[in-house]
Amino acid sequence: MNIAPEIFQTPATDLAGLTQAQPENATGDNRLDQESFLRLMTTQLKFQDPFDPLDNQAMVAQLAQFSSVAGISEMKQSLSDIASILGNNRLSDAKEWIGHxxxxxxxxxxxxxxxxxxxxxxxxxxxxxxxxxxxxxxxxxxxxxxxxxxxxxxxxxxxxxxxxxxxxxxxxxxxxxxxxxxxxxxxxxxxxxxxxxxxxxxxxxxxxxxxxxxxxxxxxxx
Incomplete structure (x- = not known):
């Protein structure tokens, strides 16, 4: 009796196709922060094909794009914080009008x-x-x-x-x-x-x- 060998498939090694198996009922957010991005990048380098390594320019471009997006997100949060501070200052100034x-x-x-x-x-x-x-x-x-x-x-x-x-x-x-x-x-x-x-x-x-x-x-x- 011939037994067919069990075949194991590994996830795709390109960044766009990198996946992780998880239960259907798994929950969690879909945000990709800087730590998650670097972990995915490290995994990608670890499992890359030695005969077809990742292109250095492509990696640099990915890092630059992520840094730009992260910078915009941080800037948005900073502007929101500044607006909140200015709003509180305006309220503090207006309180001086009470009694006038x-x-x-x-x-x-x-x-x-x-x-x-x-x-x-x-x-x-x-x-x-x-x-x-x-x-x-x-x-x-x-x-x-x-x-x-x-x-x-x-x-x-x-x-x-x-x-x-x-x-x-x-x-x-x-x-x-x-x-x-x-x-x-x-x-x-x-x-x-x-x-x-x-x-x-x-x-x-x-x-x-x-x-x-x-x-x-x-x-x-x-």
Missing amino acids: SVLVPGNISVADKNGQYSGEFELNQATDNLSIDLLNEAGEIVMFVELGRQEAGPVEFNFDSKDEAGNPLDQGRLRVRINGGSASEVATWVPVASVKTSEGNGPPILVTPIGNVFPAEALKIG
Whole structure:
């Protein structure tokens, strides 16, 4: 009885075809780091055909290509780390704004810690009877001022809200209404209550009584 000899096949020795047998249910990542690459290269040299050795230039090219890819990966991680650091620094800088007020575009005014409602706007042309009203959510005039004759240009306003005892009085969010003239670029001062981070290492967010404000949206800080 003839018994056929058992045939053993070795894995291909070229780098692209080098494989390792493993169970079908084996798990693990498919990443090729520098250590794994060098281990594969060493195995390739160990099992190369002595009559057909690996080409030196091809090996150098493979090493150079891997080094380039590894360098790009490391650079990406370094840039990510730098972005994170800069994001934290921006947040640290923005925290210094807590307790201050920022001038932001809009016609909604809120009181600061002293009970003052203030802002500014651009008067497009001269007028003889300029007046400013602050209205509550019901549309009622809470405070007003008659400014009379005003030349074209920037106009600032400041309402001092106090109770009968002279203490600061917060009357909530009030809408600014300008009468007797054409106005544009209306902006109000709002206090910064706190600061929070935004997603994706974005700029910090200033939390105010009228909503969230990005530092870039602030026209002035006081």
